[in-house]
Amino acid sequence: MREKKPLPDRVRRWAEERIGPVASVRDASHNWDRSRVWELADPGGARWYVKVSPSAKFFTRETRAYRHVVPALGHSRAPQLIDSRAEDLALLLTVAPGAPAPGGDLSSASWRSVHEQAGMLCARLHEAGELDSADQAEAEGALQAAADGVEKHLGRAGDRLTGDEQQLARDYAARLRRVGPVPVGYVHGDNQPRNWLWSGSAVALVDFERTRPAARVQDLVILAGTEWFDHPDRERSFHRGYGRRLTGVERHALRCLTALDAVNCLGWGPANGHPEVTARGRRTLDRLMREDRP
Structure with a gap:
């Protein structure tokens, strides 16, 4: 306890x-x-x-x-x-209405509603005002910064990754550095259902300590590796609320980011006693290895 x-x-x-x-x-x-x-x-x-x-x-x-x-x-x-x-x-x-969505024992239809409303709120957050010059520079450099973090993540993960898995992560970091311009804005930074409060009719967002200027697609990494992995209907609902599908460049960036997130999870999760984070990283990395190194 x-x-x-x-x-x-x-x-x-x-x-x-x-x-x-x-x-x-x-x-x-x-x-x-x-x-x-x-x-x-x-x-x-x-x-x-x-x-x-x-x-x-x-x-x-x-x-x-x-x-x-x-x-x-x-x-x-x-x-x-x-x-x-x-x-x-x-x-x-103040206290926002609702309770964390994962504790609500929701039906499939309710989960789709939660994701649709979360998508709507993320769109509002991502478009919350013009970025000043410093924020614009930080946001435009966010993907490069994520790619630059690969060696730190690999060092933390250590022998939890095979040599082929380490090379896969480096390959995705290299691809991320070559991604072209993507939409930027303010991101939540920890966008996942534990930070979505569901009142039965509406979603509220909480926990903004990681909110920063970044590539908007970075807010979808955790969802892509967890919620949407097994429930593509929730992904469709999110994007319906968000108001658009991702561009081809954003989809490519998201795949690269999920690879780097997986390596980070395999270092951070065991060190901090979070088996669910570790499991997220392992499942994502296994999937990418099957698809990229059949």
């Missing part, structure tokens, strides 16, 4: 200065060491969340996202930022 994480006293005092007395605190962190999230409730039952970011980089990304990008999603489609405290990397947030 995961050990519960206590809310730091100074963070609680700061939150109470903004929302009033807190009657109860519940640890709502994800099951990994650096996740620190608490649900607060006042004596009347009103609820909020406090999140302490795992790093200054994530804190900066998330506060910026809530102030400048998330409003494009629309009313009740994401939490709202009440305040932030840089000294503690803390954010105080």
Whole structure:
């Protein structure tokens, strides 16, 4: 059983200065060491969340996202930022409606509805305002940066990959460097159902610590290796909500990115005790090996 994480006293005092007395605190962190999230409730039952970011980089990304990008999603489609405290990397947030989609025991039709609405929200996020010159440069360099990370990922994965699998990853990194221009914008960065809240009629997005300027197709990598792998109907529904299918260049980039993601999963998953991430990487890499090295 995961050990519960206590809310730091100074963070609680700061939150109470903004929302009033807190009657109860519940640890709502994800099951990994650096996740620190608490649900607060006042004596009347009103609820909020406090999140302490795992790093200054994530804190900066998330506060910026809530102030400048998330409003494009629309009313009740994401939490709202009440305040932030840089000294503690803390954010105080409203509660968005719904519960994480994976815990809802949804029917096939409901899952298609979830994906369609998630696609619509991703389109809004990806198109949330013009990028300034610095953001444009970061976004246009995102695929190159992903390709440049291959040796780091291979080093972490170590002997979990065969020599042929290592070469496959390097080949896909080389192909990614040659991909032409693709649409860019603000991406969620961890776009998957655990960050989609489903109320039974609408989806809301949460967890924007990885939101940044990038190639829009990078937001589809996790979905391609998990949800859509076994459920092509969900992929079709997502793109219906998104408003378009991917271009040929985007599809090529996505295949390259899934290969690099697989290697990253095979390094990160075992090191952090996440067998589901490890399994995602292994399944993707096995599929690519079957298709590319029959």
